[in-house]
Amino acid sequence: MPLSESTVLISEVGPRDGLQSVKSVMPTAAKCAWIDALHAAGLREIEIGSFVPARRLPQMADVADVVRHALALPGWTVMALVPNLQGAEAALATGVHKLTLPVSASEAHSLANVRKTRADMLAELRRIVALRDAQAPAVRIEVGLSTAFGCTLQGPVPEDEVLRLAEAAAAAGVDEVGLSDTTGMAQPAQVRRLFTRLRAALGERAGAAHLHNTRGLGLANCLAAYEAGVRTFDSSQAGLGGCPYAPGASGNVVTEDLVFMFEAMGIATGVDLEALLAARAPLRAGLPGEPLYGMLPEAGLPLGFTYADGRLPRTPSIPRQAAA
Template sequence: MTNIHAPEVLISEVGPRDGLQSVKATMPTADKLRWIDALAAAGLREIEVASFVPAQLLPQMADAAQVVQHALRHTGVRVMALVPNLRGAQAALQAGAQKLTLPVSASPAHSMANVRKTPEAMVEEVKAVLRLRDEMAPGVPVEVGMSTAFGCTLQGLVPEDDVLRLAVLLAEAGVDEIGLSDTTGMGNPAQVSRLFKRMFQEIGPLTGAAHLHNTRGLGLANGLAAYEAGVRTFDSSLGGLGGCPYAPGASGNVVTEDLVVMFEAMGVSTGVDLHKLMAARAPLKAGLPGEPLYGMTPEAGLPKGWV
């Protein structure tokens, strides 16, 4: 079922950032580096390895610069870092990050709670990051992941027109890519399809990744809807790492293993070696003993005759 041509979809592994940031325990740096090595060996071409935030706020990310520098040894992997603001962007670029991603919330309520800024004020922060990027590292793409694009636990429904208006402001600011995130797992396939199609109409090729959560079991269905709407980059997390401590069960990101199986079984190439991807669970388990990992494929095994 593997395809020798260039992969048709990009699986962007966010476990080392989104996943580790969401669990209480802090993975030792050595284990983190081994895990990233295993993910790179599996053929993942983009890995979000760290978040550049103050260590006192997120001790899990205190080693961000060291992790980025280690990950840069892997050729063929784009090393991505999340930065919430200008200061974080400066630190990430100094460390050598090859892509920056900024979260901008479509929900004003979530934006105030998360970054103490309105969505409009975050657009100004993004402009400042773009200016810094132009000075420090002109070739580094800056992506915005629009969080709460499909609904918000604080304000409830997020009007699609609000999402699109914000996308246009970000496109005008000069962002390289704008993805949509189902931060709260409230999205459904019809909504995902409709909103991404409207995004393509509004901002065309700047439309970026689908960052989906499996909170209500709709992660893969939403991923398929996004694919059929034209999306070709998908964020996911090995073992579904990165749940919310207040929503027990598989509440985290879409499971990378299951997403890869879905696409490969459909004949859509990902460039990922599933056997090596499964093997990458071992360093994750070693670094976070006792942390629950999810995934239907790892439990069931690969189908008989899988190539």
Template sequence: MHLPSVAVPAVLISEVGPRDGLQSVKTIMSTADKIRWINALHASGIREIEVGSFVPASSLPQLADTAELVRHALTLPGLTVMALVPNLRGAQAALASGVHKLTIPVSASEAHSLANVRKSRDEMVATVRDIVALRNALAPGVKIEAGVSTAFGCTIQGAVPEDDVIRTAALCVAAGVDESGLSDTTGYANPAQVGRLFRRLRAEIGDKAGAAHLHNTRGLGLANCLAAYEAGVRTFDASLGGLGGCPYAPGASGNVVTEDLVFMFEAMGVCTGIDLAKLLAAREPLKAGLPGEALYGMLPEAGLPKGFVQDAVHVD
């Protein structure tokens, strides 16, 4: 019996909306609505989701149900379940929940680091080292990524020297993380800068260079993603409907829209493994869970081009 060939995804689209998107929305989305949204994302072919963050409920009540969401997400086949942790206590809770991957924000900007996690850059690297030791002792199979935030500029400090960015990533790798990516926390990046920094990152830490987490604050999100792709990046964070931003970086709104990013790659012939029609349908449970919240995206507004046919996508 001849079985149709299935294209292997050339890039990994990591959906961060349930964490990065919801932390910036004042409305608290119900757990049931979040579960319906996560199910729809998984049904579209998304295979990595940052379902929340292990932080005190008093700080981010929008994410207070993260442990419950992890329990549900672990039942979805083939899904890498990811959570953000800013400190050792959060890492302990995340590892106890059974997540597959931890992400740790480590700011290249001293001012942003103090505002975001109340620790200096060097103190955060020490925290990374402690989290790695905890992971090694309790759950050695769990992956850890250190995301270097404010890598392209900071709304508090202003310009962030590129040497500081690369040094921060290298220190995190030396502390034992599996990978370190770069985050445009403030939406300041431009394509030339993105390409240059990711090439430097790959030259410094090789195959431990991680995801591109880029924002569309000033309309350059997709251009920056393309520059990162051309620099060798193959994992991209994005948020359905463009939800998100950093509450500790004033004015830094707007993650890259998952729908637009997937369309860009698929239109280029770069396989994502994601069914565009099902991905667009995943906006419905998001709208239902956040009535009245503005969602963004050019593809959802314009629709697919006439005659556009996505290559066959196999969704388990």
């Protein structure tokens, strides 16, 4: 889907970022049913899982099987997180379309998350790019700069350090460098300023906004990133997710709420909200008892809502507060 002033790409990260952050292990068949529903809703990029040792994240033990299932669905980008060269080798062997690597802007978070310094991660990144170039040159590589807006372990992260790290990642040969509010510390003015600087430094290689709703600013921060020129946004259905190595970092932006915000503004996402809301059913079935978040699922589509392309909802809904 070409991205323009009136189009954005929603990259669904629930099957990785969401599931790795809950204690329950979702059965493989349930994951596949949920992924089928996300695809049917019109999402066109999805982070399936992470290639990490099962002893560290048992929720990801079946990632290769889930990737193979997702690859059978047409017309979308199947992405996987890899923290190191070994993970990249395993991911490329499954045929994924895109790799994403976490490189932390905070030294303390880098050591906690991947047990490497930032310099070590840049060296690992160069090895992964070389592997990609040799084995699968069509596969894209994205770096998400974790803790770019602050770190619960270190505190503030200087913006100049974030930009230097972004430029070093781009110089290593990656296709995209995005910024991640891993700990939910960002605010809109900071988001607008840092993404503006990132785009000035990297141009078309400035990548996605991965923003959390930990302190209730997720959508406001997404809007600030959009105003700075960002056109790709990570989010998680029902707000699942966070970071197990950043204390208190709960709450990805809710996909349903983010899609609604953009569509209501006349900015097309390509996502069918009614089908997206229906995708909560297989998620709930696969994670019984797990809290699911979101304002739109509670309130419903407002009367008179139209999609950015002029379509009307198939089933007109009455907001709950109006029906009460």
